[in-house]
Amino acid sequence: MRSILWDIISIVIGVVLILFPGEAMDLSLKVIGVVLLVAGVSGIILGIKSQGAYIAYTMSGAVTAIVAGIVCLLQPQLIKSVLPLIMGVIILATGVFNIVNSINAKNAGASRWVASLVLALITVICGIVILFNLNQAANLLVTIIGIIFVYNGVSTLIIKILNRV
Numbered sequence: 001m002r003s004i005l006w007d008i009i010s011i012v013i014g015v016v017l018i019l020f021p022g023e024a025m026d027l028s029l030k031v032i033g034v035v036l037l038v039a040g041v042s043g044i045i046l047g048i049k050s051q052g053a054y055i056a057y058t059m060s061g062a063v064t065a066i067v068a069g070i071v072c073l074l075q076p077q078l079i080k081s082v083l084p085l086i087m088g089v090i091i092l093a094t095g096v097f098n099i100v101n102s103i104n105a106k107n108a109g110a111s112r113w114v115a116s117l118v119l120a121l122i123t124v125i126c127g128i129v130i131l132f133n134l135n136q137a138a139n140l141l142v143t144i145i146g147i148i149f150v151y152n153g154v155s156t157l158i159i160k161i162l163n164r165v
Contacts, residue, residue: 004160010153017146021139024146029076036069084130084137092127095120 017024043062047055072079098120106113130137 004157007153007157007160010149010156014146014149014151014153017142017149019146021142021146025080025138025142026076028142029072029079033069033072033076036065036072038069040064040066040069080138081134084134084141087141088127088130088134088137090127091130092124095123095125095127098123 040062043058043065047059047062050058099117102113102117102120105116133140
């Protein structure tokens with residue numbers, strides 16, 4: 001029963017993400033900000049109490065977490081505007097690297113290099129679309145995550161029902 005409850009919660013979270021992507025992103029950034037602040041303060045306390053070679057790493061990581069938490073809480077629009085840019089650049093770069101890998105596969109005599117090239121080109125196009133639609137990309141990302149939550153919850157429920165003995 002408890003495992004079915006998690007599947008239902010996954011579906012509900014997914015539906016909320018799909019219907020309210022902007023609000024879900026804002027809430028997520030607030031939660032992440034608070035978590036980072038708590039982690040940072042905890043890191044500072046541990047850094048003060050500890051001794052040894054790792055104290056500088058502990059303290060610098062803690063300060064970084066505090067700064068990131070403050071930015072998430074006080075400047076959520078900054079995070080929302082930078083996140084799609086980072087995502088678009090990563091996807092575009094991945095597509096370009098995959099194109100290079102496809103060409104290398106062709107030169108090495110691989111027989112299915114065309115399929116990998118097509119997928120790489122689609123990846124590049126997705127990266128470009130994100131970069132040219134940064135304002136909509138953040139909400140689109142949240143909506144896609146919502147769809148994945150709904151799919152995961154529904155598919156897991158179906159599997160559990162089908163395998164029920």
